[in-house]
Amino acid sequence: MLQFNKQKRLKHLLTIDGLKKEHLIEILDRAETFFSPNGEIIQTDALQGKTVANLFFEASTRTRSTFELAAKKLSASVLNLDISHSSTSKGESLRDTVRNLEAMQCQLFVIRHATSGAAHFVAQHVNPNVSIINAGDGCHAHPTQALLDMFTIRKHRGEFHKLNVAIVGDILHSRVARSQIHALNILGVGEIRVIGPKTLLPSHAEQLGVHVFHDLRQGLQGVDVIMMLRLQLERMQRALLPKGGAYYRQYGLTSETLRLANKDALIIHPGPINRGVEIESDIADSPNAVILDQVTNGIAVRMAVMSLLVENAKKSL
Amino acid sequence: MIMKIAIKHGRVICPANKIDTITDIAIENGKIIHIGKLDSSFVADKLIDAHNKWVLPGLVDICHRPQMQHPHGTTLQDEAVAALKRGITSLCIPPDGEPIVDNTASVLRLIKQADVSLPHIYPIGALTSRLEGESIADLTALMEAGCIALTNAQKPVKDLQILRNCYEYAASFNLPIVISPQDNHLAKNGVAHEGVVATRLGLPGIPYIAETIAIAQHLLLIEQCGVRAHFTCLSSAAGVAQIRDAKAKGLKVSADTAMHMLHLTEMDVSTFDANCHLYPPLRSIRDQDALLQGVIDGTLDAICSDHRPLETIAKLAPFGDTEPGLSALDTYLSLGIHLVHQKKLELTTLINAITHRAANLFHLPAGTLSVNACADICIVDPEHYWAVQDSSMYSKGKNSPFRSWEIPGLVTHTFLKGNLVYEN
Numbered sequence: 001m002l003q004f005n006k007q008k009r010l011k012h013l014l015t016i017d018g019l020k021k022e023h024l025i026e027i028l029d030r031a032e033t034f035f036s037p038n039g040e041i042i043q044t045d046a047l048q049g050k051t052v053a054n055l056f057f058e059a060s061t062r063t064r065s066t067f068e069l070a071a072k073k074l075s076a077s078v079l080n081l082d083i084s085h086s087s088t089s090k091g092e093s094l095r096d097t098v099r100n101l102e103a104m105q106c107q108l109f110v111i112r113h114a115t116s117g118a119a120h121f122v123a124q125h126v127n128p129n130v131s132i133i134n135a136g137d138g139c140h141a142h143p144t145q146a147l148l149d150m151f152t153i154r155k156h157r158g159e160f161h162k163l164n165v166a167i168v169g170d171i172l173h174s175r176v177a178r179s180q181i182h183a184l185n186i187l188g189v190g191e192i193r194v195i196g197p198k199t200l201l202p203s204h205a206e207q208l209g210v211h212v213f214h215d216l217r218q219g220l221q222g223v224d225v226i227m228m229l230r231l232q233l234e235r236m237q238r239a240l241l242p243k244g245g246a247y248y249r250q251y252g253l254t255s256e257t258l259r260l261a262n263k264d265a266l267i268i269h270p271g272p273i274n275r276g277v278e279i280e281s282d283i284a285d286s287p288n289a290v291i292l293d294q295v296t297n298g299i300a301v302r303m304a305v306m307s308l309l310v311e312n313a314k315k316s317l
Numbered sequence: 318m319i320m321k322i323a324i325k326h327g328r329v330i331c332p333a334n335k336i337d338t339i340t341d342i343a344i345e346n347g348k349i350i351h352i353g354k355l356d357s358s359f360v361a362d363k364l365i366d367a368h369n370k371w372v373l374p375g376l377v378d379i380c381h382r383p384q385m386q387h388p389h390g391t392t393l394q395d396e397a398v399a400a401l402k403r404g405i406t407s408l409c410i411p412p413d414g415e416p417i418v419d420n421t422a423s424v425l426r427l428i429k430q431a432d433v434s435l436p437h438i439y440p441i442g443a444l445t446s447r448l449e450g451e452s453i454a455d456l457t458a459l460m461e462a463g464c465i466a467l468t469n470a471q472k473p474v475k476d477l478q479i480l481r482n483c484y485e486y487a488a489s490f491n492l493p494i495v496i497s498p499q500d501n502h503l504a505k506n507g508v509a510h511e512g513v514v515a516t517r518l519g520l521p522g523i524p525y526i527a528e529t530i531a532i533a534q535h536l537l538l539i540e541q542c543g544v545r546a547h548f549t550c551l552s553s554a555a556g557v558a559q560i561r562d563a564k565a566k567g568l569k570v571s572a573d574t575a576m577h578m579l580h581l582t583e584m585d586v587s588t589f590d591a592n593c594h595l596y597p598p599l600r601s602i603r604d605q606d607a608l609l610q611g612v613i614d615g616t617l618d619a620i621c622s623d624h625r626p627l628e629t630i631a632k633l634a635p636f637g638d639t640e641p642g643l644s645a646l647d648t649y650l651s652l653g654i655h656l657v658h659q660k661k662l663e664l665t666t667l668i669n670a671i672t673h674r675a676a677n678l679f680h681l682p683a684g685t686l687s688v689n690a691c692a693d694i695c696i697v698d699p700e701h702y703w704a705v706q707d708s709s710m711y712s713k714g715k716n717s718p719f720r721s722w723e724i725p726g727l728v729t730h731t732f733l734k735g736n737l738v739y740e741n
Contacts, residue, residue: 002588017517095633115635116519117589138637139519178519202516203524 002123009312012132013305014119015141016182024186028151030304031297034073041299046307047076053106054080055097056135057113062271063135063145066295067110070302079106098122102130107313108306109133116140116175129317131309133302139173145270146179148301150187152294153225156266160184164222166193166261167210168251169229169278170200176270177229178208185209195219196251199240216251220260228253228269231278247277254280258288266290320362320735321345323355327367327696331374331686332665333673342372344692347735352686363737365730367696374672375406375436375693375733376650377684379573380549380621384414385628385713393430393438396626399711400436400646402739404695404728405622407676407683408436411495412443413470419443419454424462434738437693439465439681441495444483450474453483456492465679466547468495471596473531475501477538484542493545493679496535498556499597503527508637510552510600514583520637523598525553532559540568547678548572550623552597554607561616571678572616573670574608575623576652577643579662581605581718591632592718596641609661612670619675620667622649626714644714647705652719654699654726692735701727 001018005011010023036042052071056064064080071078083097094113101109108131111119116138123132136142150160157163165184171177171194184192185208192210194201205212213219220226231247241247258265267279267289275281283289322344329352330337336352343351343359351359383397400408410427412418418427424440431438442459444467446452456467467487474480487494504527509515511522532548536559539546551557551574560572577595582602585593593599611617625642632639653671656662676684683693703709705719731739 094635113635115637117637118635120589121635137519137635139521141519175519178517203511203522204513204516207513208517 002120005312005316007312007316009315010309011312012123013143013309014123014132014134016143016146016179016186017141019186021186021188024147024150024183027147027301027304027308028154030308031151031300034300034303041073041296041303043073043075045075047071047074047310050108050310051077051079051104051106052108052110052306053101054078055083055101055109055111056081057083057094057118058136060112060135062295063112066298067135067302070299070306073299074303074307076306079104094118094122095125098126102127107131107310110135112136114138129313131313133305133309136175139175139178141179142175143179144298144302144305145176146183147305148294148298149180149227149268149270150183151297151301152268152290153266155293155297156290157224160187160189163189163224164191164193165189165225165227166195166219166223167227167229168195168216168219168253169231171196171205171229172200172202173232174229180227181208181210193219193223197241216257217260220257223261223265225266225268226253226261228267228278230270230272231274252278252280253283255283258283264288268294271295321360322363322365322735322737323359323361324365324367324372324694324696325355327370327372329372329686330664330668332669333685334687336686337665342686342694344732344735347692349686349688349690349692352688365696369700370696370698370729372686373404373668373695373697374684374686375695375731376404376671377407377675377681378405378622378624378646378649378671379409379619379675379678380575381405381408381410381624381646382414382626383408383410383624385626393427393435394432396713397435399713401731401733402711402728403646404650404697404731405646406436406693406695406731406733407439407681409439409441409465409679411441411468411470413448413472417443417448418464419446419448421455421458421462424459424464428463433734433736436733437683439679441466441468443467444469444494445474445479448472450476450479453486456487457490460492465681466493466495468497471497471499473499473501477534481538481542484538484544488542488544491545493547495547495549497550498528498531498535498548500527500531503530507598508594508641509586510583510598512583512601514586518586518589520586525555525600525604528553528597529555529559532556536563536568536570539570545569549621550575550597551608551611551617552578552600552604554604557607557611557616561611564616571618573619573621573675574611574617575645576620576649577623577645577718578608579605579612579620579656580652585718589636590718591634591636591639592643592716592720594636594639594641595643612662613666618670618678620653620670621675622646624712626712627716629715632716642716643718644710644712644716646712647710648717648719648724650697650728651703651724651726654697655724658725692732694730694732695728696730697726697728699726701725703727
């Protein structure tokens with residue numbers, strides 16, 4: 001598999017699909033070590049002398065900032081490249097961009113791109129000593145998001161195997177959901193549910209290892225963790241949903257619908273939240289919601305991934 | 318110079334004439350003059366020993382694009398010569414190349430490039446001007462200039478009123494139509510079959526109903542207009558079923574699938590291999606089984622190559638950003654032989670699907686080994702396995718999803734009009 005080196009250690013992080021439980025646990029455990037006893041992210045020199053290049057073909061402040069922060073906490077140098085997504089010669093510009101960066105001798109690329117498979121493509125065209133982290137490719141994968149979500153769940157709930165988890169929203173277009181589903185399956189949770197209208201669910205969804213619900217109220221019963229997806233409002237233009245308040249009425253997480261889940265159900269959201277669209281404003285600020293905690297955890301998890309990949313690269317020389 | 322050629326001791330296979338036996342063929346003056354044991358009375362200028370080889374009619378590929386898309390353009394010569402090296406002696410070319418073949422001048426331009434050293438060229442003309450689906454092209458002029466059928470290729474005519482007019486007009490003169498069935502709205506932005514792999518990989522999907530809804534519309538119009546129609550490059554089980562039902566009802570329709578469809582499925586897309594980015598897309602195993610069954614029971618009359626050679630850069634991007642299409646001429650016959658060796662397809666059915674039955678769809682004078690017929694012959698060693706690699710492919714397009722496959726069947730000799738145009 002493309003993600004592994006000859007020693008069967010992780011060489012790139014492109015997708016959760018294909019990783020084993022021990023790979024995920026290793027990253028979660030490593031992320032723990034980057035917290036001081038009082039909950040602050042520590043500074044280390046694990047990546048001293050290394051350069052991390054952020055290659056974001058899709059605009060993102062949140063993810064890019066946490067990657068940048070993570071790299072700096074590891075004492076790496078950071079190069080930020082915001083490339084506007086050109087409509088012509090996409091492949092040419094992507095491949096040439098990567099080659100130019102290799103010439104600048106960056107050890108690690110963090111890539112976000114609008115096309116599924118972009119991170120795989122880059123990984124196939126870089127030098128053997130370069131590591132790639134997928135920060136989101138099309139609708140395919142967002143592995144570090146899933147990892148920080150798992151970290152957050154573990155932190156608040158401990159063991160995975162008894163948990164029932166529901167993912168609510170636009171799963172069809174969500175790379176976050178796909179990565180979360182893989183991670184939850186690998187970690188062996190109790191049950192994974194996806195909840196949404198048919199227009200926002202992919203075909204053959206059950207074959208990902210989930211139960212499909214179209215009714216939020218039914219789907220939330222007995223659930224311990226609710227993972228909300230951001231409703232991308234621009235989808236409505238393609239006639240996937242009625243306009244107006246229909247989505248909120250049927251799938252919005254409100255104090256009323258939250259009550260159907262288990263007591264103290266955890267609320268997770270990758271951000272940014274659309275208050276009044278997928279989640280009631282007060283619920284987003286309630287103790288159940290650990291959205292801000294996710295952001296902090298994201299820094300530690302990304303530090304863990306970066307330091308692990310660089311370490312594996314060193315060991316393979 | 319009258320070349321007298323003897324091909325001896327080969328297994329001569331011609332389903333059209335029900336021949337499958339070890340025997341000889343005599344060629345003189347560009348034609349086959351005898352099929353049967355040759356004695357000393359026939360003095361050949363050249364003797365070919367076809368011991369342990371199959372002697373087949375030259376292959377007839379009914380969907381083949383022998384030009385690379387290139388900013389500077391390419392001539393037919395560059396690419397079509399590769400087809401001969403793989404035993405393909407007749408090419409049916411869709412009109413959606415550069416320039417679009419929608420008028421007499423462009424037909425003639427294509428035919429003029431034909432050469433004694435190139436396969437027979439049979440252009441398929443455009444159904445509408447510039448393939449834009451707005452006005453009927455001069456269909457009878459196109460046929461008179463040398464086209465064998467008309468099609469709107471992969472650009473469906475959106476306005477059904479216009480499509481109906483095209484069919485009625487064509488039916489007036491009994492002109493055959495070729496249809497690439499796809500509803501553009503349902504297929505919009507899709508890059509892979511809407512199924513378990515696309516779901517896993519987050520690839521925008523093309524549901525099989527994009528094909529079947531189009532087939533249904535066309536069948537209803539075909540029935541009403543009385544036009545002869547051929548559906549090309551089918552990809553779905555449901556599509557095959559529709560054709561089967563239509564034939565049972567007595568409609569004059571025919572259909573084909575592409576050779577690669579019988580070997581690849583959506584599973585091959587799992588690694589984001591851009592060479593598997595194809596249109597129509599590779600569908601499920603169930604669809605593949607039905608396509609094969611369709612060939613076996615005759616619902617699908619022919620197997621084409623769907624050859625579309627592309628420059629390397631066209632496939633050098635993330636999956637969905639690449640151009641769809643595969644370079645298919647090198648693997649066309651070999652993949653068919655592979656199916657025969659695997660006992661998935663009978664030899665007679667295979668050869669029929671890539672020669673006689675294919676040619677018959679458009680009444681082409683090709684696809685048989687017959688006395689007095691043009692000597693278009695392909696001699697192949699069916700036990701010679703070769704590895705598909707850039708270096709072993711004759712096509713200038715290296716976009717093959719079969720790279721590193723080792724497949725049986727190496728063409729050793731190709732005859733075109735009695736001339737030995739290729740020898741390995």
